[in-house]
Amino acid sequence: MAEQQQLQLLSEALQKFQDDLQSALEARQKLEAQQSENEAVKSEFDTLSDGAGIYKLVGPVLLKQERTEAVSAVDGRLEYIGKEIERTEERIKDLQGASDNKRVELMQLQQKMQQQQGQVAG
DSSP states (O other): OHHHHHHHHHHHHHHHHHHHHHHHHHHHHHHHHHHHHHHHHHHHHHHSOTTOOEEEEETTEEEEEOHHHHHHHHHHHHHHHHHHHHHHHHHHHHHHHHHHHHHHHHHHHHHHHHHHHHHHHO
16 A cells, blocks of 8 residues: 555656646747747847837837937846746756656656566466
């Protein structure tokens, strides 16, 4: 019966790792979408003439913004998002490794239980 409980605990732990992994993958997708959006804004800045106005949406109001301030803000966001993607990638790698280890542990316990059942039946 103790092995049955251990099997249940391993299954629950594996499920938790898989849920965490799914959340991390979704987070990475959101970050990549934000990164693409900010890169598109940055490329738009490159096509603007020096005298073109840049406006920032703050709530329901558009506020005029200095070009250097806008470019700096986008560059800062891109840098932050890049670091977050790296951090998320590392977390995904860690979760995949832990999940794989838990899966192996679970399979070994299942095999052990099957062998014991075979010995009892035989």
